[in-house]
Amino acid sequence: MSTNAALFERAQRSIPGGVNSPVRAFKAVGGTPRFIAKAQGAYMWDAEGRRYIDYIGSWGPMILGHGHPEVLEAVQKAALDGFSFGAPTEREVELAEEILKLVPSVEQVRLVSSGTEAAMSAIRLARGFTGRSKLIKFEGCYHGHADALLVKAGSGLATFGHPTSAGVPPEVVQHTLVLEYNNVEQIEQAFAEVGSDIACVMIEPIAGNMNFVRASVPFMKRLRELCTQHGALLVFDEVMSGFRVALGGAQSLYAEQISGFTPDLSVFGKVIGGGMPLAAFAGPAKVMAQLAPLGPVYQAGTLSGNPVATACGLATLKVIQRPGFFESLAQRTQSLVQGLVGAAQRAGVPLVGDSQGGMFGFFFADALPQHYQAVMAHGSDKFNRFFHAMLDRGVYLAPAMYEAGFVSDAHTEQDIADTVAAAAQALG
Numbered sequence: 491m492s493t494n495a496a497l498f499e500r501a502q503r504s505i506p507g508g509v510n511s512p513v514r515a516f517k518a519v520g521g522t523p524r525f526i527a528k529a530q531g532a533y534m535w536d537a538e539g540r541r542y543i544d545y546i547g548s549w550g551p552m553i554l555g556h557g558h559p560e561v562l563e564a565v566q567k568a569a570l571d572g573f574s575f576g577a578p579t580e581r582e583v584e585l586a587e588e589i590l591k592l593v594p595s596v597e598q599v600r601l602v603s604s605g606t607e608a609a610m611s612a613i614r615l616a617r618g619f620t621g622r623s624k625l626i627k628f629e630g631c632y633h634g635h636a637d638a639l640l641v642k643a644g645s646g647l648a649t650f651g652h653p654t655s656a657g658v659p660p661e662v663v664q665h666t667l668v669l670e671y672n673n674v675e676q677i678e679q680a681f682a683e684v685g686s687d688i689a690c691v692m693i694e695p696i697a698g699n700m701n702f703v704r705a706s707v708p709f710m711k712r713l714r715e716l717c718t719q720h721g722a723l724l725v726f727d728e729v730m731s732g733f734r735v736a737l738g739g740a741q742s743l744y745a746e747q748i749s750g751f752t753p754d755l756s757v758f759g760k761v762i763g764g765g766m767p768l769a770a771f772a773g774p775a776k777v778m779a780q781l782a783p784l785g786p787v788y789q790a791g792t793l794s795g796n797p798v799a800t801a802c803g804l805a806t807l808k809v810i811q812r813p814g815f816f817e818s819l820a821q822r823t824q825s826l827v828q829g830l831v832g833a834a835q836r837a838g839v840p841l842v843g844d845s846q847g848g849m850f851g852f853f854f855a856d857a858l859p860q861h862y863q864a865v866m867a868h869g870s871d872k873f874n875r876f877f878h879a880m881l882d883r884g885v886y887l888a889p890a891m892y893e894a895g896f897v898s899d900a901h902t903e904q905d906i907a908d909t910v911a912a913a914a915q916a917l918g
């Protein structure tokens with residue numbers, strides 16, 4: 491039997507850093523990544539046969555847990571009919587119709603293969619539709635790794651951002667303005683200065699890539715008003731929050747609190763593929779009509795709307811629509827967060843947490859942070875020690891303090907209780 495350490499050694503010879511996506515390498519928390527051999531329900535087993543309660547769920551997609559029988563059956567059936575045709579299929583239409591039914595702001599949807607691709611295409615579409623170049627994003631929000639989105643804030647508000655990755659020329663991000671999340675004054679100032687040049691504002695409405703931070707209702711309300719007033723499109727990146735925090739995504743939660751609220755474009759991924767490579771961008775028909783083959787905005791994909799991936803996504807979306815699904819998932823997720831907070835209190839460790847639907851976050855802090863700088867201000871020492879103490883006790887949390895956590899429908903009350911018991915020991 492190969493050990494995790496031996497596999498990591500070997501992987502590093504043929505794959506840069508031994509991983510195909512950086513956060514898997516445990517660089518933030520230190521130690522040796524676990525090589526996963528199989529997963530079932532709420533559990534994953536590593537190459538050494540150790541079992542973990544899984545709170546990553548492939549970073550969000552596995553809302554039903556691993557190997558859900560109905561999803562498995564749909565995928566097996568689809569695979570027998572063929573892997574990919576390069577021609578349209580009925581299942582793509584069914585998945586599009588399903589998304590339209592669940593998300594009222596969406597009239598048309600284009601399927602792609604990754605969240606990165608969907609966010610990148612949504613921006614091209616927003617620019618093509620408005621005829622404008624500039625876009626606003628918020629520090630700490632992740633929208634995939636397209637060049638124009640790998641940006642951090644410049645020194646002053648009016649200055650445009652700096653690339654966060656080598657290989658992204660400054661000219662490529664010169665139209666990207668990076669602002670502080672939940673900061674109303676900054677968006678007002680930005681729109682006052684360059685409002686008529688802004689094609690779109692892209693935001694994670696509930697940010698899951700700086701742990702778990704909600705956009706406040708007043709902030710979202712003002713953002714909507716400013717976009718409308720200046721003719722910019724409001725793009726909700728719901729790759730993580732879509733079909734995860736609520737059946738209608740985070741936008742359904744803002745619509746409950748802000749009269750008439752709707753984003754212009756939405757970006758989906760993760761849950762809509764149920765663990766297969768599938769994502770989407772979507773919006774009103776008049777905007778989507780700008781896309782090729784109807785309009786001048788080019789976008790394409792060999793594997794877009796893949797028949798096996800759409801079968802997986804459709805089966806997943808069917809199950810999460812059952813009555814009581816989200817209530818029950820949210821209740822277990824809340825009891826996990828309450829359990830962690832309680833265990834921390836008993837251990838005398840400051841810890842706060844929050845959750846929505848099946849997504850959660852916790853911070854070793856006294857109050858929930860409202861933006862990226864506040865998230866990062868706490869340092870990662872406590873989290874990193876906690877992460878390893880939990881991993882040693884068979885609980886697999888995301889291996890970085892700036893990532894959200896995910897509970898699936900396969901997690902039982904007993905799994906939550908076992909996790910809280912492990913946390914009590916770890917925090918002690």
Ligand SMILES: *Cc1c(COP(=O)(O)O)cnc(C)c1O
Nearest residue numbers: 604605606632633634727729730
């Ligand atoms: C994961 C994620 C992406 C990128 O999706 P990939 O499929 O990894 O390319 C984009 N936006 C958000 C909010 C995400 O969480």
